Amino acid sequence: MAESQMMAALYQLEESQWWSPEQLQESQFDQLRLLCAHAEKEIPFYRQRFQQAGVGDFARLTLDDWRRLPILSRSDFQGREELISTQHIPAPYQVTGSIATSGSTAQPIRVSTTNLTQFLWNAFTLREHQWHYLDFSKKLSSIRYLNQREAGYPHGMALGNWGPPATLLYHTGPCSILDSKSTTVLQQWEWLTREKPAYLVTYPSILTELIKHSAHSHQQPPEFSEIRLFGETVDAELRDLCRETWGVRLTDTYSANETGPIANQCPEEPHYHVQSENLFVEILDDQNRPCAPGKIGRVVITTLHNFATPLIRYAIGDYAELGPPCSCGRGLPVLKRILGRVRNILTLPNGEKRWPVLGWGKLSRIAPIVQHQLIQKSLQKIEARLVVREKVAATQEEEIKHVIRKSLGEDFEIVLSYPESIERSPTGKFEDFKSEI
Ligand SMILES: [Zn+2]
Known part of the structure; x- marks a missing residue:
């Protein structure tokens, strides 16, 4: 059952990625109307904010109304997440648990998850895998932070398959993980040359160190099909460096624990497509006006399907540059670059x-x-x-x-x-x- 639902969702996503930007936005507004009406009814925090902004008739919510709604910052609810959460969500969905941000310096924030948000997280991850034609039969290895001693050097952790969401639909090859924090670049390199994965999944900074190490020691890496990055920002220099020194393609994803996948790299261009069926993403300047393509602004996100902890115009803390429409033909908005946080300016x-x-x-x-x-x-x-x-x-x-x-x-x-x-x-x-x- 879960499998057929996922196939149906992926089929729907295959269709909607080609919709025009206007069609996508209209569909987002249909969902925003439902979300805001729900938040107004169930969550006093939002009810009060909507009243103060003078926005009430959500059945007729327009873009102008929308832009009057205040921006939600972390400090508005950090440590008081119950303020923006509710247990009363529309059937057949239920609250299934919660997930915290992996913020590196700030106190983490925690949002509720539902069976729908988890399902969609998996669907958008699988869409990304399909965009990049991953060969699921191959081996995947990851060097990442894992708060478990079993993933230490020299063995790392061996797993029989890639795990979900890939295993929801596919029989996959094996997977192995090495903890990034307790290991040196020399150990990581030695482990990789033994593991010989087709796909390496890691942080940009780990990849940079591995490339430096291989260049300095005149050693060639295993034959990767692709290197997949996450968790930190990727710049054009790293993409060029990887292509020039190792001859391997990089794929990056932009995701956050509190929202799920935000933007996935285009199959054809080294920029990102917003996952608009799941999130409404705005790039705003210092006066909260929408940025034109080429301009850098704050990333403000509304999660369209989390009715348990709705994030409505949530400033996630990152900055990004909006791009012009993509030559691939997808109507999903383009983020040209993702630039990190205020502290990186x-x-x-x-x-x-x-x-x-x-x-x-x-x-x-x-x-x-x-x-x-x-x-x-x-x-x-x-x-x-x-x-x-x-x-x-x-x-x-x-x-x-x-x-x-x-x-x-x-x-x-x-x-x-x-x-x-x-x-x-x-x-x-x-x-x-x-x-x-
Ligand atoms: Zn594209």
């Missing part, structure tokens, strides 16, 4: 904000740098934390500072430090630029 000495671009390629040509992280300490000062294989000469230090100033701004004072290693977040994620101001 550089502030220039004159106060101007900017997304920093500094690849490891330039630095690694100057000195044997294993890992780097830039921390903005003040409006004038940037600390470059460098993990190095051997001592960096004074002339190289000057070159490094020059490269960083060229990328970030000539007026910065650059201070170099040489830690033994750079800590990851509690959930194993890594940020190569962080602002402390």
Whole structure:
């Protein structure tokens, strides 16, 4: 039964991806009308907000009405999730549990899940797998944070299959997992060369370290069919680097625990399609106006099918750049880049904000740098934390500072430090630029 429902859902998603943007939005508004009427009836927090915004007749909700609704920030309900939740959801659905965000610095937030949200999470993940023609009979290995000792080096954890959602519909090849946090890049590399998976699933920062290691030690990776990334932002430099050094294609997904899959990479282009059948995604500027294609703004998400913890105009904390319609013909909106969080934005000495671009390629040509992280300490000062294989000469230090100033701004004072290693977040994620101001 579950299998036939999933097949039907995937068939429907195969159709709707080709709808026009207008048709998709009309269908989203049909669902938003139901969601808002439900939230107004069952959740006093939302009822009050809707009243304050002067929006009431949800059967006739328009885009203009919608834009009057306030933005929901984490701090509005963090630690008080019951404020935006209800147990009364329309039959035949039930609350099945809850899921917390994997936020690296902030207190996690927890939203209720239902049998419908779980089903849809699986459906959109399977759609992504189908978009990229995954060969389910092959082996998949993952280097990721796993809070379990059994996935440590040297054995990792061996599983008979990929697990759900792939196993809901397919017989799959084997799967293995190595914990990313308790292992070094040398151990990860050695494990990978033994495992020889067709698909490697990992974080962009782990992949970068593996590529650096292979380049430095002149070793070739196993023959991957594809590398699949998640959990951190991916830049164009990493895509180029992977293609040029390993000759392998990268696929990235943009997802969050509280919302499910948000945007999946287009099968034909290195950008992302919003999963509009499940979420209404807005990219908004500082005045909460919609951004035009090419402009970067806050990602504001409404989950269309979570009636237990509706997230209505929820600012998830990420920034993204909206793209023009895709040449593939899908009507699903395009996110050209996903850029991370406020703490990843550089502030220039004159106060101007900017997304920093500094690849490891330039630095690694100057000195044997294993890992780097830039921390903005003040409006004038940037600390470059460098993990190095051997001592960096004074002339190289000057070159490094020059490269960083060229990328970030000539007026910065650059201070170099040489830690033994750079800590990851509690959930194993890594940020190569962080602002402390
Ligand atoms: Zn496309």
